[in-house]
Amino acid sequence: MKDTLAAALMQIGGGSAFALMVPVLAGFIAFSIADRPGLTPGLIGGMLAVSGGSGFIGGIIAGFLAGYVAKAISTKLKLPQSMEALKPILIIPLVSSLIVGLAMIYLIGKPVAGILAWLTHWLQTMGTANAVLLGAILGAMMCTDMGGPVNKAAYAFGVGLLSTQTYAPMAAIMAAGMVPPLAMGIATLVARNKFDKGQREGGKAALVLGLCFISEGAIPFAARDPMRVLPCCIVGGAVTGAISMGGRRETDGAARRAVCSADPGGDYAGAGLPAGDCCRNAGGGPCLRPC
Template identity: 40%
Template sequence: MKNVLSEIKNHVLTGISYMIPLVIAGAVIMAISRVGGSIYGIKDIWDEKYVHSGNAVIQLLHSIDGFGGTALGLMFPIISAFIAYSVVDKLGVAPGLVGGMLVKDINAGFLGAIASGLIAGYICLLIKDNIKLPKTMESVVPVFLVPVLGTLGTLLLINYVIGVPFTALNVGLEHWLNGLSGGNQIIMATVVGAMVGFDLGGPVNKAAVTTAMALLTSQVYAPNTAAQVAIIIPPIGLGLATIFAKNKYNTELREAGKSAIIMGLVGVSEGAIPFAVENPTKVVPSTVIGSAIGSAMAVGLGAVNEAPISGFYGWFTVQSWPIYVISIATGSIFVALFNVILRSKDAGDNDNLNKDEEDYSFDEAEWES
């Protein structure tokens, strides 16, 4: 059972890895159009009324926003297709794509898209492994039977079995999140931030981030705001710690700290991993709490990030961006101070001393031989 769950997790993470570049491309394109619209004092550049605007630039910005929306609209078909691809290679792509389109049409959401990919992949795998034809007709299986039966089976299961519960779940989740206010919204942001800060790009992080991004298609923005703030706090905070207390870190970690700040600024939480590996009992609690603080502060004080962009180049497209930036700074400084205070004074020296001792022992053994 453990192996099966691990296999499914890997398939889902493969689909997510293919989906993320598409989502980022669509979101950045939309952000460009909306920043451009704000120059003209337009906050709803996506509205159809701008198709017939007398200003050619405004018409172009409206079209660009639509291009970004087209890219985001492929989110569910792509994740479904590449989960199926992970299960059964290219045989699963067509059924996965069509299944993902149906999920989008019936509003079954992100979880429905994941289910679609797994269903498509395993149906195609079942057909491939169990339908045996004479050698002269073997090519019929991958070219005809798998795409036709795989697609039909996927669509029937989605439409008549999983569609209704997943649609109800997705709609219910949307209504619940949109209905959150005040303290409840802050609690939600705190949980999302803590999840993102927990394993720094691992499964828990990705579950929170991708779910938050998927909710953007339903105009639910608070989870995304929380997630995008939390992504960048750990690497920036740990990078700052190496600046605040240079004597507590060895040369390797000081260099890693410089890289971590840069990675944080462009939205890569994995920049914190070297520190988490070196001292998980202190680093992981700091990143969980710091990310939760920053996320709760941003959402609670009214910042709204409508795009799945965590890097600095997207900060100024956020509603109430000064609050957003202050929230990032607050969470990062907490992570930095937490680690500076709890890390022993001679940690950096000890690291170097241990390294020197290991080198000396090796040389002595080599000399004796």
């Protein structure tokens, strides 16, 4: 498998691009707060989050910490006019990187890594009933506001667990996140007489967006009739998440990945895998299969 195109694409995407995800996320969180002086400490904090085991959650914390530390230094530190030019390109990145780095190593990294380890152990040892309940909760959250804060909180929870090789919650999250746009799109095809021409056209777009795991495709329908659309989507998402977790489905990609069986004795059961996409079974074997 090492010399195949799928393996090469996985090395590019999963091995390199995904390795940069947390540092780049932290860097640009800091950049959004403190502009260019925050980028370097954010990237360093994100790298320390990855190496220290605090993963996605640690990267978010590092990004905010780096941004606000760099911003505070920028506003509070007064230098002679002759040295002002050095402040944004040397002094602020250097000092804030030192502060953020020490904080990540001695204050933040280990507690967050410990919480993730506990959560991973709990998820891996939970019974089927608890797994189904968790899947239902995550699925309902994904469909509550379709791209809003509740949706993003559920998604962040799933992404945070990817660094601990816990893939089942992300599968439930992705499956449930597709429910609202797919449901609205199918509804416009099955019950065409209940929708006007504009809604039927919007349903076609919702179908495509749903297949791409973009929950926002259902927003026009929810905005038009929230009292009927939202409860149906939430119930559908909860059922989908529960089925996914109960069936031990897993996916190791943060977005737009195929979902496969977690059965360690089963064949590579993912359907419709794009070239280079990787799903894993519980036995740890990579499932690389080009279309």
